[in-house]
Amino acid sequence: MKRLLIIGLSVLAAGMMINTGANATEMLNGAGASFPYPVYSAWGHNYNKDTGVRLNYQSIGSGGGQRQIASRTVEFGASDAPLKPSKLKKNKLLQFPAVIGGVVPVINMKGVKTGAVKLDSTTLCKIFLGEITEWNDDAITGLNKGVKLANKKITVVRRSDGSGTTAIFTSYLAGVCQEWKDKVGAGKAVKWPVGIGGKGNEGVANYVKRVNGSIGYVEFAYAKQNNLNYVKLKNAAGRYVAPSFDSFKAAAASGDFDAAQDFYLWLVNAPGKNSWPIAGATFILLAKEKKEANKKVVKFYDWAFDNGDDTATNLVYVPLPGSLKAKVRAYWKSEGIY
Amino acid sequence: MASHNNKDITGTAVYIMTAVASLSIIALILGIFYTLFVQSSLAIGKFGFFGFLFSTDWDPVRELFGAATALFGTILITFLAMVMAVPVAIGIAIFISELSPNFFKGPAGVAIELLAAIPSIVYGMWGLFTLAPIMSDYVEPALQATFGRLPVLEIFFAGTPLGIDILTASIILAIMIIPFTASISRDAFNLTPSVVKESAYGLGATKWEVIRNVVLPNARISVLGGIILSLGRAVGETMAVAFVLGGAHKISWSLLDMVSTITVTLANEFTEADTDMYLSSLYLLALILFIFSFILLAGARLFVMRSERKV
Numbered sequence: 135m136k137r138l139l140i141i142g143l144s145v146l147a148a149g150m151m152i153n154t155g156a157n158a159t160e161m162l163n164g165a166g167a168s169f170p171y172p173v174y175s176a177w178g179h180n181y182n183k184d185t186g187v188r189l190n191y192q193s194i195g196s197g198g199g200q201r202q203i204a205s206r207t208v209e210f211g212a213s214d215a216p217l218k219p220s221k222l223k224k225n226k227l228l229q230f231p232a233v234i235g236g237v238v239p240v241i242n243m244k245g246v247k248t249g250a251v252k253l254d255s256t257t258l259c260k261i262f263l264g265e266i267t268e269w270n271d272d273a274i275t276g277l278n279k280g281v282k283l284a285n286k287k288i289t290v291v292r293r294s295d296g297s298g299t300t301a302i303f304t305s306y307l308a309g310v311c312q313e314w315k316d317k318v319g320a321g322k323a324v325k326w327p328v329g330i331g332g333k334g335n336e337g338v339a340n341y342v343k344r345v346n347g348s349i350g351y352v353e354f355a356y357a358k359q360n361n362l363n364y365v366k367l368k369n370a371a372g373r374y375v376a377p378s379f380d381s382f383k384a385a386a387a388s389g390d391f392d393a394a395q396d397f398y399l400w401l402v403n404a405p406g407k408n409s410w411p412i413a414g415a416t417f418i419l420l421a422k423e424k425k426e427a428n429k430k431v432v433k434f435y436d437w438a439f440d441n442g443d444d445t446a447t448n449l450v451y452v453p454l455p456g457s458l459k460a461k462v463r464a465y466w467k468s469e470g471i472y
Numbered sequence: 473m474a475s476h477n478n479k480d481i482t483g484t485a486v487y488i489m490t491a492v493a494s495l496s497i498i499a500l501i502l503g504i505f506y507t508l509f510v511q512s513s514l515a516i517g518k519f520g521f522f523g524f525l526f527s528t529d530w531d532p533v534r535e536l537f538g539a540a541t542a543l544f545g546t547i548l549i550t551f552l553a554m555v556m557a558v559p560v561a562i563g564i565a566i567f568i569s570e571l572s573p574n575f576f577k578g579p580a581g582v583a584i585e586l587l588a589a590i591p592s593i594v595y596g597m598w599g600l601f602t603l604a605p606i607m608s609d610y611v612e613p614a615l616q617a618t619f620g621r622l623p624v625l626e627i628f629f630a631g632t633p634l635g636i637d638i639l640t641a642s643i644i645l646a647i648m649i650i651p652f653t654a655s656i657s658r659d660a661f662n663l664t665p666s667v668v669k670e671s672a673y674g675l676g677a678t679k680w681e682v683i684r685n686v687v688l689p690n691a692r693i694s695v696l697g698g699i700i701l702s703l704g705r706a707v708g709e710t711m712a713v714a715f716v717l718g719g720a721h722k723i724s725w726s727l728l729d730m731v732s733t734i735t736v737t738l739a740n741e742f743t744e745a746d747t748d749m750y751l752s753s754l755y756l757l758a759l760i761l762f763i764f765s766f767i768l769l770a771g772a773r774l775f776v777m778r779s780e781r782k783v
Binding site: 168194195196197198200213215287289294295296297298318319320321322323324325326330331332333337340341344345 | 530531532533534600601604605608632634635636714715717718719720721730732739740741742743744745746751
């Protein structure tokens, strides 16, 4: 019995030694949005190789990220939705964008090639309001002369869980369509007038693939990796654009990110003739008074801005355009953490 | 515990340890109840407990919340799953313990226990990718073409068959809870004293008469216990249902429509709930489920106690 105890204790002691060894390496603790988790962890992996600092990022969701940084339990929080300057002030937070994502309406229609169907904001809004219910409605066929649209009922597919993707999509609809703004509004979860709910991007994509005549919306990366049949959208400049790295970058470059407003911006209906209209940045939140911790976080994102674009692109995230990176760096400098 | 004098240190230690373990369970339950109550006070303050309970609103944008739709979904899906699962489970137990040839008893028993060991997320994925297409392509159109044409039944089969609906969710839930009732019932049936069975056969009873009049009554309480265990699991099941339910906050009588349950709402919306009222409403939803499960299990307990007295 005694021997067992001694063996047990020495194993425990050895374990603790290894543990303290691990604690000696510098850690960077963050938590929040699940959408940028793959790219943050890939950056973190490479950053660790370069600098020895380990990133510990927990993808607990944007709501959780906001709460964790507000209660100062992590060094940075991450959120898919920007916080309003007033809310940032209340919780004494700083905010900057880290990477761009976008939302793509996808459809299922037999015999129609991807990108062949074109929609404008009013039509898209009316489809999701349940006012346009057939694919051969005049509003749709008028935009799609020469495309053979089946005489099919439209099945709307939307998210059943709360999501940053939904927040971006509904912000777009609320921005371009007064009726949507009045009846539904924008948010991570809304009271949908019509449609079936899928859990996660994979849930929505699965239903869209299965139901002929359906329309849904998914994260750009998800649409691209699964070769879903996307829709071309009319942007603020009146041109039809396809979702691509270029059109997202164009949106990010033309978007009016203002450092004085802590970059609060929904990147929807962005001006610029090549801009994809439904995009959004995902944001990093910092505790204002913790200068030393913030310097560590900023150092990581500074490194990522310089070295992480290819990693991000490979994972189908859109890196920030150069002009926006410069703005973010100036913001860091003005806060004295860069 | 008659002899816990000073010499019997082991006895005292065991007494203390087991007592602490049991008391900590009660403390834990009270602690959870307290946390849920405190966290949901904001929502109770705004909507009132009963106002929240009976409201069918669920609009995160306008911050109007109510539990009626989710509670309706929870009750409906649990009920349907129990209706489907309990007879099948008892049938399985009867077959394995009384009717099947001996060489089959082992494999069948293991299969049932394996069914119980499959994580619920696996059921969810299987439901979404395999069962839902089968339901929407074959089963549900067939149901609509038959029962859907009858005068009263048609309201239960209205809508487009998409395979993600109350019916699919209940079937998955039924499959998940079958093992609990089945394996407990089987063990109980096996405990029937063979002397009693043999005397029944001796009196000229047929196999069915023995099962009906000896085995089943003898095991009744254990079977009820198994059913209660299934019920507890069904009420709280989340992931398997979340994938095939569609998460729509509404009350619908069609089996081919989508609803939401309390646990599904919590799983779907908790991580992204970013306003205080939203979060508090989710906590209140959890509190309601807590109270609901308590009432359900207490009722079941009472029922078992009453039938125990009759024996």
